[in-house]
Amino acid sequence: MIKISDHFSYSKLIRFTIPSIAMMIFTSVYSVVDGFFVSNYVGKTSFAAVNLIMPFLMIVAAVGLMFGTGGTALVAKTFGEGDNEKANALFSLFTCTAFALGVIISIISILNIRSVAVFLGAEGELLENCVTYGRIVLLALPFFILQLFFQSFFVAAEKPRIGLVVTVGAGVTNMVLDAVLIMLLPQAYKLAGAAIATALSEVVGGAVPLFYFYRRNNSILHLGKVHFDTHAIWKACTNGSSEFMSNISVSIVGMLYNIQLLAYAGENGVAAYGIMMYVSFVFAAGFLGYSLGTAPVIGYHYGACNQSELQSILRKSVTLIAMVTIVMVLVAQIGAVPLATIFAGYDKELMALTVTGFRIFSLSFLFMGFGVFGSAFFTALNDGVTSAIIAFFRTLVFEAGAILFLPKIFGADGIWMSVVVAECMAVILMTFFLKIKQKKYGY
Template sequence: MSSSLNQRFTPWSLLKFAAPSIIMMMFMSLYTIVDGIFVSRFVGSNALSSINIVFPIINVAIAVATMLATGGNAIISRYLGENRPEKANACLTQFVCVTIGLSIVFLAFILTFTTPLSRFLGASDILLSDCNTYLRILGLFVPACMLQALFQSYLVTAGHPNFGLALTIGAGICNAVLDYVLIAVCGFGVAGAAIATCIGQCIPAVVGLIFFLLNKNGLHFTKFSFHKRELLQACYNGSSEMVSQLSMAIVTVLFNIVLMRIAGEHGVAAITILLYGEFLFNSFYLGFSIGIAPIVGFQYGAQDKVQLKRVYRIAFAFVMISSVILLGAAEGLSRPIITIFTDDPETFPLALTGFRLFSIGFLFSGFNITSSGFFTALSNGRVSAILSFCRTFIFTTICLIVLPHFLGINGAWIAVPIAEVFTLLVSLYMHQKYFIRSGKQNYFA
């Protein structure tokens, strides 16, 4: 396991190492996107709006799991770099047990307060029934959802990224097939979409548990022991990714409120499609960050600053080049992407105009996402949290509240790109401070 992390990486070998995580994250994003496509096509725009209204609750659960996945991953990979496998195994066991316990709390909360939560998030009388149906079913399977997020990261650190990829691809195919059967054939509506998603999530969750129970020659479960310092450090290190997910939930609610006021249910359906597009494109860089995190954590733990600097240079050169390519793809494919979701005469033009403006942010989001992930892997949770909080909450919220008052619906569409530009300025300052300027704070000095 450590030999795959302790090597001289070239651009090709680094990308090859990260590729399973990239594909894995993109398939993960397709879980929700495929639901949206089938629901929009076979049930209608109102049902699509219902899914978007209540999904922020699930984002909260995913946020907590992501915190323990990324923050815990930095600790586990660091212990592996320090040649302390027994500590790595103990931390893995603790983080999984804590996640299971928290998931049960989420499950009980969602099932107890389903209708109040739907109302709080903005469900109208027309949308309430579908909102409640979708939320209840996803709530029942929150443990699988959270474990899946954990094993995305931990299987990479265990030296089995391709196995994790295979699980995610299998879960994604299962989800898509069940969407077709339950929605298009059986006519179960949003309930079918929720059931398909949950069954798909169970595959990596259950198999991941079995893998770490049986993987005695590598990273594996051991007898549970409580390590307060490591748990707190994992929460601190992963706080940026948690903030990112929580902010995504809050921003989604704000988008729904703003678009409902400006354009009604069709506006909410349009922003749902745009957020799906953002989710898919940004998952590319989330996967890249997850993929390189064990390498960064290992080299940092081993104090190999030459290799650490080399990985840094390769990673951000790749991000800058690929960002231009992805922006071009998003702009060129905007019409086909929207067409996949809807041909509704009121929703389509809103979504098409919005996507072409919204996608400008892809030019900057990759650098910001990778910067935050890089600092997390270096166990610098403070800087990582600052970048994530600025990107996903502070700047986006300010732009979303202010710009629509002056620019109408176009102000809502450009809120995210402008927030990404402001975050880029903060990211560049952090790079200057920790990677370029000489001094004790420089990780490469």
């Protein structure tokens, strides 16, 4: 078994992070399957509604990512310092806090979902579909927050394969229920069926890890008594602020995309963007999974003051990401037409718009991996401020500015170019911070 305290060669680094990468990719794949069923069997308007309200649903779930990544960094550092009892106490505290916040946020969101949909520009049938889908999915929000939370902690517990099994279980639940409910229910209830499938899969993804860590297990983490510690909660929030900010920023930018697309390309533009997001989730999931897998290792060696290992992990990570990005862009360019056909083969106009947009959009994969890893690297070093700055500029400032400016010059194509420009600028910013922080952290 590979431990986070080990020295990592290229081979060991890949083997240790593969379960996390697979976990994130599978999470993305079952989201794609969800989109496939809604688009092909419920209708284009319902598909547009799901994509219009989805950024808001991801914003309210960002608490799970914040406590997951931020808490993991603090727990891993505490393990590195040799205090296992304190590490487990912190884990228990963060679990309870994340779930409690999930319940509160769920109630508030359900009560205000219609106003949110109206704010995003929905009206008529599109509005009603947003409300129907959103309210059902929000019922499972506390468990979805736990699902995101535990994805990080399974790696810290040195059990990434169990995390993968749980994710696969949740994904299979979603896909099977999608097929059953969407295919069998009357047309008027198909969208609600898709929402129920998603909600139940989130319950599986959040409840199973809760039982695993609460019962006796052979990992280094377990749930026990909770000792309230405001300083630890604040530290976890600070550490995870970049992932929290990144998730919220991506969702806000997604809303901005939809608003611009409604203006420049209508409902087809929103649907095309939704297709691109589903596909790009799969491509980006590899980078996210790798960052998730390496974070506890980086946090441990930082806590143990092992600077040579930090240098080694950073150097190897940059090399691996550079190799993968080239492959990803080639696959995206070659696969644009078949990928678009899966979701929009029934509508020639929508398919043409999707192919053109995705070929431009996919160039962002050249830079995306470095920005994702750079932000996660500083989170793992417990430098939440630097990580948050990178995430804030990468996912909000650069991209929002590009979305507002480029369409004035290039029309709808300018919207697809926005993410490419933003990711390129984020790499420049990340390189700057890596340089000026090198002496402080010794990597």
